[in-house]
Amino acid sequence: MPKDTKLVYPRAAAAKEADHPRRREHEQSERPEREPVRPVQTVDLDAELQQIYDDALLAGLSPSEVQSAFKAEIYFPKKRRPVGKWLVSAAVVPLAMLLYVFFYRAEMIDTNVAALEDYLQDTQCLVEQSALTMEMFRPLAKCEAMCKDLGDTFPRVDNITREDFMKNYAGTGKPLLVTGVASQWPALKTFSYNYFRSLYQNHSSAVRVNEEECQFFSYGCNITTLTDLLAMPDDRAHLEGDFVPWYIGWSNCDERVKRKLRTQYTVPHFVKLTKDDAENLDWMFMGSSGPGAFIHVDSVEKPSWQAQIVGSKTWTLYPMPECESVCPGKLEATMRKGDIILVDTNNWYHSTFIHPGEISITIGSEYSRE
Ligand SMILES: O=C(O)CCC(=O)C(=O)O
Ligand SMILES: [Fe+2]
Missing domain, CATH: 2.60.120.650 (Cupin)
Structure with a gap:
């Protein structure tokens, strides 16, 4: 994301949709035409998080309880997990992501390096952030x-x-x-x-x-x-x-x-x-x-x-x-x-x-x- 971007994430995700149509249109219309690409299978992380969030509210938790539980899990995990297994995952996952970006994506855009750079610049995040994901992953306030x-x-x-x-x-x-x-x-x-x-x-x-x-x-x-x-x-x-x-x-x-x-x-x-x-x-x-x-x-x-x-x-x-x-x-x-x-x-x-x-x-x- 450019340094100076003021990205707003209101409490209601819907408000974001309604209030930032311009940036979305801009991203879609400015992207140069490319060869048709094979569709990529993606996991809709937002939808899954939203589902977990909605289920928790239905189960009677308040929004801040859900958020605290989520943050507690991310920032202060209670259970220690076997280190060896996690070290391997920690190394393998980023490596797999890098290989994916450099080979699969590069192949998709005809291994054209300029286009790859352009693509990576256009693609601000590997996972598109929504109001909910931004709220969940932001650093805690002091x-x-x-x-x-x-x-x-x-x-x-x-x-x-x-x-x-x-x-x-x-x-x-x-x-x-x-x-x-x-x-x-x-x-x-x-x-x-x-x-x-x-x-x-x-x-x-x-x-x-x-x-x-x-x-x-x-x-x-x-x-x-x-x-x-x-x-x-x-x-x-x-x-x-x-x-x-x-x-x-x-x-x-x-x-x-x-x-x-x-x-x-x-x-x-x-x-x-x-x-x-x-x-x-x-x-x-x-x-x-x-x-x-x-x-x-x-x-x-x-x-x-x-x-x-x-x-x-x-x-x-x-x-x-x-x-x-x-x-x-x-x-x-x-x-x-x-x-x-x-x-x-x-x-x-x-x-x-x-x-x-x-x-x-x-x-x-x-x-x-x-
Ligand atoms: O001035 C306003 O009405 C809003 C300003 C604002 O949201 C900001 O500066 O972050
Ligand atoms: Fe603001």
Whole structure:
């Protein structure tokens, strides 16, 4: 998976299907035509896991009990198994997989090495991950560090040093709201729906680059691509009259647009950037009042910061199931113009709500934990 991919896996697998049609279409339509291949027999791991999961629920277990049982088995196996037998399996299985990939798959694509590389790049995982498999195999959250001394209120400050931030928030996974810290950014005067429309229209090919290489999330509305966003009727775009509500988010992959965006904001001074943070993408979320992002947890490398540029929005965080005994049941923070929120979106379930009044526009990116 590309480093910068924000992969969302909401609690309900169905929501993922509905909300990420774009990436699926893209994968199917962009794959170059190849010779017809013999069908490969596969095991539908998702379906099997789903069946076990459903059976456990029917037997009276709660979702978090099923998950804890599963994790306990994976991360803390109780029974020790004969080492010799497992050592052999541990060596044989990966070897068999490698041989399979290099010989069988290579034969399927005519042992053409370029095509093989292409194939392996296209094929992000040997087993396609679903919401359920991602949830089952994700690393456990570091609940103690994330919630130590947290209490029931979302931590909030009006300034913070880099040292304090890195030690007590970035390093621990605790969320933070820093109020007013972006209030001098040029973006507060320039960002609007029209700003983004002109930005992409003024850079020919930027929309195509974005649609081919970046992600676009449509939260329960019919705007599913950047092209749709830019082609919205003016009254709907400006929330005028009897408009149909909308909320979307996208990351930008066009270099010229990126340079332009970065004249409008500065990475928060308390965030430490490392060499590989140069690859971080800008993420924009925009739309009308009502529910924003549905509850989900991301699977990205790093935590994120997000600045509220226009309007206001409430974030609601819920702890991961394994943290329920150590962490608060829920945390809420409302962001207003100029505020910056910092959340490790891999380790907190989160959803957003946009307040009535203005359109909500945010910009954000990722940062390093250490
Ligand atoms: O801003 C939003 O509405 C959602 C943002 C989000 O889910 C994220 O940054 O991970
Ligand atoms: Fe998210």
